Amino acid sequence: MNDDLQAAEDGLANGSSSFHKFGKGMVAFLRATLGFEPEVMREDQKKAQRDSQTHRSAIYPPGSEYALCYAESQIMSAVVSVLNESLTESIRGFYKLRKAFITLDSIMDAENRYMRGHPKRSLDSQRSTESLRSNRSARSTEGGPAEVADQSATPTKEEKSLRDTVQQGEVAAGAGTKGTSEQKKPMSDDSGDDEFYDVNDTATETDTYTGHLEIDGIVKDLSEASLNGPNNRSHSPDLPPPKSLPTNHQIMNHDPDSDVFSNPIDVFVHSGANLCFGLLLVMISMIPPAFNKLLFIIGFHGDRDRGLLLLWQASKFHNINGAMAGLCVLGFYHAIIGFADILPDPSENKASQNVAQQEIHGYPRERCQALLQDMRTRHPKSQLWRLEEARMEAMDRNLDVAISLLEESAKHKSPLKQVEALNMFEKSLNAMYIHDYTLCAESFLKCVKLNNWSHALYYYIAGAAYVELYRQCILSPSSDEKKKKEYAAKATEYLQLAPKHAGKKKFMARQLPFDVMVTRKIQKWEARARDWGIEFVDAVGVSPLEEMVFFWNGFKRMNPSQLERSLENLSWSDRSEANRKNWQMEEKDERAVLAVLKGATLRNLGRWDTAIKVLKDGVLGIEKTELKGGLRDDWTMPCAHYEMGVTSWMRRKEGGKGEGEWVKESEGWIEKTAKWESYELDARIGLKVATAQDTLKKYWAGKKA
Numbered sequence: 001m002n003d004d005l006q007a008a009e010d011g012l013a014n015g016s017s018s019f020h021k022f023g024k025g026m027v028a029f030l031r032a033t034l035g036f037e038p039e040v041m042r043e044d045q046k047k048a049q050r051d052s053q054t055h056r057s058a059i060y061p062p063g064s065e066y067a068l069c070y071a072e073s074q075i076m077s078a079v080v081s082v083l084n085e086s087l088t089e090s091i092r093g094f095y096k097l098r099k100a101f102i103t104l105d106s107i108m109d110a111e112n113r114y115m116r117g118h119p120k121r122s123l124d125s126q127r128s129t130e131s132l133r134s135n136r137s138a139r140s141t142e143g144g145p146a147e148v149a150d151q152s153a154t155p156t157k158e159e160k161s162l163r164d165t166v167q168q169g170e171v172a173a174g175a176g177t178k179g180t181s182e183q184k185k186p187m188s189d190d191s192g193d194d195e196f197y198d199v200n201d202t203a204t205e206t207d208t209y210t211g212h213l214e215i216d217g218i219v220k221d222l223s224e225a226s227l228n229g230p231n232n233r234s235h236s237p238d239l240p241p242p243k244s245l246p247t248n249h250q251i252m253n254h255d256p257d258s259d260v261f262s263n264p265i266d267v268f269v270h271s272g273a274n275l276c277f278g279l280l281l282v283m284i285s286m287i288p289p290a291f292n293k294l295l296f297i298i299g300f301h302g303d304r305d306r307g308l309l310l311l312w313q314a315s316k317f318h319n320i321n322g323a324m325a326g327l328c329v330l331g332f333y334h335a336i337i338g339f340a341d342i343l344p345d346p347s348e349n350k351a352s353q354n355v356a357q358q359e360i361h362g363y364p365r366e367r368c369q370a371l372l373q374d375m376r377t378r379h380p381k382s383q384l385w386r387l388e389e390a391r392m393e394a395m396d397r398n399l400d401v402a403i404s405l406l407e408e409s410a411k412h413k414s415p416l417k418q419v420e421a422l423n424m425f426e427k428s429l430n431a432m433y434i435h436d437y438t439l440c441a442e443s444f445l446k447c448v449k450l451n452n453w454s455h456a457l458y459y460y461i462a463g464a465a466y467v468e469l470y471r472q473c474i475l476s477p478s479s480d481e482k483k484k485k486e487y488a489a490k491a492t493e494y495l496q497l498a499p500k501h502a503g504k505k506k507f508m509a510r511q512l513p514f515d516v517m518v519t520r521k522i523q524k525w526e527a528r529a530r531d532w533g534i535e536f537v538d539a540v541g542v543s544p545l546e547e548m549v550f551f552w553n554g555f556k557r558m559n560p561s562q563l564e565r566s567l568e569n570l571s572w573s574d575r576s577e578a579n580r581k582n583w584q585m586e587e588k589d590e591r592a593v594l595a596v597l598k599g600a601t602l603r604n605l606g607r608w609d610t611a612i613k614v615l616k617d618g619v620l621g622i623e624k625t626e627l628k629g630g631l632r633d634d635w636t637m638p639c640a641h642y643e644m645g646v647t648s649w650m651r652r653k654e655g656g657k658g659e660g661e662w663v664k665e666s667e668g669w670i671e672k673t674a675k676w677e678s679y680e681l682d683a684r685i686g687l688k689v690a691t692a693q694d695t696l697k698k699y700w701a702g703k704k705a
Contacts, residue, residue, distance in 0.1 A: 278310030
């Protein structure tokens with residue numbers, strides 16, 4: 001995590017234990033290749049369970065450290081499988097996630113039992129952590145009194161059964177289909193050639209997974225056994241129950257210097273299990289509506305709140321697990337939350353009586369800043385943290401500062417090409433947001449050399465940047481004819497080059513969504529050029545660059561002057577004399593694109609009434625069927641519904657209607673968007689919709705509490 005994988009490999013080469021082999025695997029995974037040997041970990045787990053001299057933890061069953069290693073290897077293998085272009089491999093990857101979840105759930109359950117058996121220790125830890133809140137915000141995750149269960153130290157029959165299950169490795173997961181089940185087999189004897197059942201695409205979706213866990217003859221619903229532990233009392237009888245989330249987020253929240261973690265193996269297991277289990281819960285909770293059927297393969301549902309609490313807890317520890325957890329936490333807030341629009345206000349978080357809610361909902365800016373500073377202190381040479389710092393500045397609408405940080409970071413070249421590519425991609429996006437089109441085009445063309453994920457997208461955005469430069473030349477009173485021809489030629493070259501690179505990368509056997517969009521857009525403009533008898537560059541419709549800004553939610557990162565510049569760019573289509581003739585021939589779907597982009601820009605400027613009028617007149621008043629089929633942009637109608645929902649949410653504090661009425665209106669628009677039929681880039685919009693639904697759900701839960 002300090003950008004020195006070669007030194008890591010050299011150090012790991014000196015040993016042959018499971019931990020060394022697993023470390024080599026993690027290094028290989030970070031290099032985007034698979035190189036670990038899980039069968040060695042499985043064998044060592046068996047030995048540990050039989051060996052009376054092995055480490056005996058007061059918290060975890062024997063062999064848990066090896067079970068954790070194997071679960072982590074399954075997760076990394078699953079990621080590689082899902083990124084594989086084969087649908088079969090992708091499904092196999094999701095099945096591996098399911099098996100890793102079962103292993104991790106057993107480890108987390110051992111922690112829960114330990115906490116129930118040591119209630120005073122848990123309370124003391126919480127009081128201690130609370131007292132350190134002011135100066136250790138990046139290393140504290142408090143759950144409050146609600147997270148201490150008043151249970152006897154004596155484990156129940158079922159708990160003993162689960163402990164034995166972990167010790168003997170006898171967890172079996174049901175296939176989830178009537179009349180079929182998997183044979184009970186040791187958790188440690190997981191074949192690399194996973195067996196899985198094909199998903200029935202016509203199956204009826206249910207709210208609760210119908211599979212089961214079979215533990216020594218005891219069968220439980222997987223959804224019940226996995227996420228929140230037993231249905232225990234959630235608070236001590238000596239303390240009043242605070243307002244809290246509907247679920248019981250019971251976590252072991254001790255600090256690294258607690259005597260609970262006197263043994264380094266317990267530190268490894270605790271931090272690793274919190275990292276992996278937390279990451280799984282957050283990842284699955286973010287599955288957009290378009291991919292809901294994946295939950296049938298995985299077999300469990302996510303829990304974003306609990307997952308974030310676990311990741312924050314893991315980030316306290318000064319080891320690889322803590323560093324990875326810190327990276328996941330910052331990545332979540334800067335990429336996922338930064339991409340969303342409907343989020344609780346910081347003031348609403350502070351008003352919450354639940355400490356955990358205050359620290360994970362919305363964007364806990366101060367805590368993220370403290371975590372970032374802590375990580376940069378731990379790993380001063382790594383450019384990953386400088387990247388997160390740049391993203392943090394971009395979220396604060398300081399795009400120029402963000403670009404400066406990335407340019408400064410580029411002066412110290414990282415030995416990891418992947419990190420260099422991430423920095424360049426982030427710089428490219430920020431250049432697009434500040435309307436520096438030359439820098440934007442040059443940076444995306446550099447991404448082509450650094451990364452092979454989506455060359456079609458890189459060429460497309462570079463070409464779109466040159467379109468803006470070409471249009472600026474036309475509008476300039478002192479137009480440079482030579483420059484105009486140069487920009488027109490480059491725009492045409494890169495835009496027409498983009499489709500030739502589309503389809504070379506696939507995700508779950510399907511073309512990348514942006515590749516599909518790029519191909520369709522170029523075909524649309526080529527057809528218009530033929531039909532209208534004009535040059536290709538003049539047939540380009542509503543600013544394709546502003547369209548990309550919308551899909552990356554760059555408007556949220558712009559300051560007011562940059563947003564006004566976006567409105568100027570969009571006015572080329574319907575207000576410039578140079579494009580008047582073309583606009584008169586435009587179809588309704590292109591006019592709808594302009595309306596959505598203008599509406600989003602106006603909404604970010606706080607001009608809500610104007611934004612609503614533009615959306616109603618330009619999109620919502622059109623028949624849905626007129627925006628579908630052929631080469632039309634079918635994403636405009638659902639995105640207009642989403643924009644209306646965001647605008648209603650933003651207006652909840654103003655007069656006219658009561659706050660609850662605005663929120664109900666917002667919820668109505670968002671639910672319509674969530675239930676929309678398939679459309680272009682629906683998974684991307686679905687991420688924002690899923691976050692919106694989560695925020696709205698918590699809003700109403702807070703009102704009822």
